[in-house]
Amino acid sequence: MLTQLYIRNIAVIEKAEIDFHPGFTVLTGETGAGKSIIIDAIYAVLGERTSKELIRTGADQAAVSALFTGISKETEQVLRELSVPLEEDGSLLIRREIRQNGRSSCxxxxxxxxxxxxxxxGATLIDILGQHESYKLLSPEAHGAYIDSFAGTNELLVAYRSAYGALRRIKGELDALESDEGQKARRMDILRYQIEELEAAQLRVGEQVELAERRDEIRxxxxxxxxxxxACALLQGDENEDGAVSAVSVAAEALEQAARFAPSLNGVAQRVRDAEYALSDAAAEVSDYLDNAMFDPGELDELESRLETLYRLSLKYGETEAEMLEFLDRARKELSDIEFSDEKRGLLLEEYEEKKKEAVSxxxxxxxxxxAACESFAKRVKAELSELNMPGVTFSVEQVRTPLTSFGCDRIQFLVSANAGEEPKPMSKIASGGELSRIMLAINTVLSDTGMTETQIFDEIDTGISGEAANKVGAKLRGVSKNAQVICVTHLAQIAAMADNHLYIVKKEENNKTYTAVHPLDQADRVREIARIIGGDDITPLKLKMAEEMLNVSNGAKA
Structure with missing residues (x-):
């Protein structure tokens, strides 16, 4: 659920930190106060298109942060697929900055x-339904997901998609085998040449590095x-002068003699003696290197020739020996597949038919x-729409048989007729923004027991309704909030009174600049705000009494 929203320099909002709570939250305020800006800010953190025009005048950049807590398993899965680390407390912080150059950082x-x-x-966190944006409801893919959620097909759908994925893989392998004999022959010639060339090279991982080091040594x-x-002379000395080993040995003996009378010197005497041993070992290694050093000019020619061969192969088959050997393995497999393609095709066809039967079943x-679910779903949505002051709307679910896809063998979409006598048509061609919001509310009410996106935002869902219909819309929103967080921008007192939480958006001017602020309202403040919604800024005792009664009735209904 959305727990906190932080907005900086978005339009008329210089700075706002909004805390959200579970249940049903309403946002109210005078027209133009900035309610839509808060929705725009939420759109920004959900990855929707933004513009530098959204940045507050005089600011270099704008920023929006949204904190979500108790994120769902679906969200966690998407984060894992995107390699985004999960927080131990189950929270998710999304931040987006918008700059004057039009770019944004996320x-x-x-x-x-x-x-x-x-x-x-964002698609797993919030659904926003409003006058202009109801993308999910207009998408047939989403319609199918709603029906599956209602029908409880999750386990069956997972099994089908596993079988369908295997079917697609086998089909891909079969397609790869389908080529004419001439193409096969040409490809086999190429593969045999590549395999012979790489096998003749007798590649060994790390060889290029070793050869380059030896070449540099000879050079x-x-x-x-x-x-x-x-170095050897300095360490071991010569006929005329002792070396470092002898000098350190003498120093060690001298310190050991002194340590007999000054025990505090024992430690340094031992360290010097250890240094003698280390120098003696090093001198022996240096001497052995000189005794065994062999630099044959003929070896240099062989090294150069071998390195040239490896370099030429690396240009064709991979930069390193490991990559070239991987290429060799792939070439061998491909050649084997082609040579035994008829046999493999037969096996794949058998496997394909088995998987096809499984997927079709x-x-x-x-x-x-x-x-079985479509008819029941349509009836329940139609009943909900009737209660939402849309009794004349015809709602149905079209299920059409299709070839196999990742969704199955169906295409599902919702059809709507807004007026009597009209044939039902796809929602994108019929429903207005306000109708879409109420249809989505009806659908979410039907789906409220089967799971939905964690946060539902309804932007001015009350357009075109009043009276008892508004009461019903408020009741439906409150019902949906039992299973999901609901946030609603409204201009109706009936809906505002139904809320568990109430945020007031106010716009003011200071020093010739416009500012928008967001205030949570307590019970007394809610009474005044609902009274304002009922009758404007002229708040009378009668309006206050009406507002208080609406809240009391709403609280009684919630109890």
Whole structure:
């Protein structure tokens, strides 16, 4: 659920921190106070398109942050797929900044994100239904998801998609085998040449590095011998002068003698003796290197030739030996597949037919469950619409058989007729923004026991209704809020009185600048605000009494 929204420099809102709570929350305020701006800010963190025009005049950038707590398993799954780390407390922080250059930066739990990532996560968190945006309700894909949720097909759908995925994989392998004999022959010739060339090279992982190191050693052999000889003489000494090993040995003996009378010197004497041993070992290794050093110019030619071969192969088959060996494995497999393609095709065809039977059987089971659910779903939605002052609206669910897809063998869409005598048509061609909001409310009421997006936002769902219809809309919103957080922008007192939480949006001017603020209202403030909604700014004792009575009735109904 949406717990907190932080807005900075969005339109007339310089800074606002809004706390949201479970249940049913309403946002009210005078027209133009900034209610729609809050919805725009929420759209921004959900990954919708924004514009630099949204930035407050005089500001360099705008920012919106939204904190969600108790996120669903569906949201967690999307975050895992996007490699976004999960918070231990089950919370999710989404942040988006919009700059004057038109670019924006996004973060999910402080991890950099793209707008498309915000959109994928946002789809599992919030549904916004309003006068202009009801994308989910206009999408036939969403219609199918609603029916599946109502019908409880989740386990069956998972099984079907597993079978369908296997079917698609097998079909892909079969398509890859379908080529004419000439193409096969040409491809086999190429593969055999590549395999022979790589096998002849007898590749070994790490060889290029070893050869390059040995080549550099031979190229610098004179400098190496001169330097090592000098080091050997300094360590071991010569006929005329003792070396470092002897000098350190003498120093160690001297300190050991002194330590007999000054025990505090025992430690340093031991360290010097250890240094003698280390220098002696090093001197031996240096001497062995000189004794065994062999720098054959002929070896250099062999190294250069081998490195040239490996370089030439790397240009064709991969930068490293490991990549070239992987290429070799793939070439061998592809050649084997082509050589035994007829046999493999037969096996794949058998497997394909088995998976097809399984997928078709599961798709038919899905279709049957959906068909049983569609009629009941349509009747219940129609009943809810009647209570929402839309008795003349005809609502039905169209289920059409299709070839197999990831959804099954059905195409499902909602059909609506807003006026008597008109044929039902797809929702995108019929319903207005206000109608869509109420249809979505009716659908969410029907689905309230089967699970839905955690937060439902209804933007001015009350357009075109009043009186008892408004009471019913408020009651429906409150009913939906038992299973999901509901946030509603409204101009109707009947709906505002039904809410568990009430936020007041107010606009004011200071120093020739316009500011919008958001205030949570207590009981007394709610009475005054509902009285204002009833009759305007001229708040009389009678309006206050009416407002108080509406709240008391609403609280009694909630109890």
């Amino acid at each position: 973060k999910l739990n402080n991890s950099p994100a793209t707008v498309s990532m915000l959109k994928a996560v 610098n052999s004179e400098r190496i011998v001169r330097s090592v000889s000098e 599961l798709a038919k089971q899905l279709s049957a469950k959906r068909r």
